[in-house]
Amino acid sequence: MTSPLPIAQGDEGPSVVALQVALAALGIYSGESSGVFDESTHEAVMQFQSGSGLDPAGVVDSETWSALGSQPFESSEITQLPEDEFPAAARVLETPDDPDAYLELLGIDPSGLDDDVA
Structure with a gap:
């Protein structure tokens, strides 16, 4: 696979x-997970890097x-990404219609959460 790295703003x-x-x-x-490396993505990357000693x-x-525990991938692999290769994306792709199941995968007990948005 050809690596798309590095990935930068823009x-x-x-x-x-x-x-x-x-x-x-x-x-x-x-x-939003828009696929556009914008200013907010850039700031989040810098925060992650700083917190990870990078x-x-x-x-x-x-x-x-x-450090993210992932591997970059090509567009042809987006729907075939193994869970052990990129667990956060695999979790989202597996449970997009069931927020309780997603929270449980993240180790959060959804039973005490209120579904009402204030």
């Missing part, structure tokens, strides 16, 4: 979606992917 595509999903699963990114340059290189 880049677009499925690897950016995977990055955004991984950062969101860690609670670092709260934006150079907070905001550019996703192989060291950053490794």
Whole structure:
């Protein structure tokens, strides 16, 4: 597989979606998983890198992917991504219509949560 690394602000595509999903699963990114490496994605990457002891340059290189516990992938692989290769994306892809199941996969007990949005 040809590696799409490095990924930086202004880049677009499925690897950016995977990055955004991984950062969101860690609670670092709260934006839309749009596939566009925008300013909020850049800030989340720098926050992750800083918290992981990496150079907070905001550019996703192989060291950053490794720290995320993931591997970059090509668009042809987006629906065939093995769970052990990129667990955060696999969890989202497996349970998009069942938020309780997704929360349980993340280790959160949804039984005490209120479904009403204030």
